[in-house]
Amino acid sequence: MRIDLHCHSTASDGTDTPAELVRNAAAAGLDVVALTDHDTTRGYREAIAALPAGLTLVTGAELSCRIEGVSMHMLAYLFDPEEPELLAERELVRDDRVPRARGMVARLQELGVPVTWEQVARIAGDGSVGRPHVATALVELGVVPSVDEAFTQDWLADGGRAHVEKHETDPFEAIRLVKGAGGVTVFAHPGASKRGRTVPESAIAEMAAAGLDGIEVDHMDHDEDTRVRLRGLAADLGLLVTGSSDYHGSRKTVALGECTTDPEVYGEITRRATGAFPVPGTGGN
16 A cells, blocks of 8 residues: 655645645555645545545644744644634634735845735635745745745745744644544654754653654655654654655645555554544545
8 A cells, every 4th residue: 555644735835736636646556645734624525526436535634833932743634623622723823824924925025025915825826825835936036946945044944034933833732632633643744954943852752642643754854864763763652653745736846655654554543533534535526
């Protein structure tokens, strides 16, 4: 089985619609794909309606969190999307995205970049607006050659010249909320140091004690030494190890299925979840 547990659609900051994502996942030879848009579940219905036969969809989300002044992302799988507490927290984070993006546009304009809110809003479309949309605007304007190059201290990285903070959930609260909604939690790309400061291992240990289920080890932003270190940490803490592409369509160069999750780990995730179940494809529409 080929299992990719971290993918984005136009419901947040990917370039494939949810329907295109599942079709492309099937074409890439995946057996299981997770839809994990940022702080939203709006893509579920379209993805399920288009799900090809032979492909299973894992519903999820990537939650924006912060601990000890460091931004981090928490992958949440197979939770009840209508559970009131978790839904309210997702909406709180999502509602803060527009003023934050407008603030980044204003800072860029102060730095002499001719970006406009209308340009960023056009790029975001119906998705949850975020830094990748602002980064894409910088690419369009020729300020940086790629989206990745926009995530530096010169521009949009944490603490960068045009960075603006947003409401982010305490990860211990995120773990509590996701578990309360019957879901499973995995710390996304914990060693992605090129994105900025990373969460110390001591804090990951505290999260494990609080119920964190796993960490994402095989990821494009982790070199081999980082993967070895994280596997050792996961073994020490009794955490599941996942692998994923973090696919964003054409916004990033990574391909669907570039990193994958072991079928036994996937089976354990589905066994732990009680809020929702994987959806088998029936042919789509």
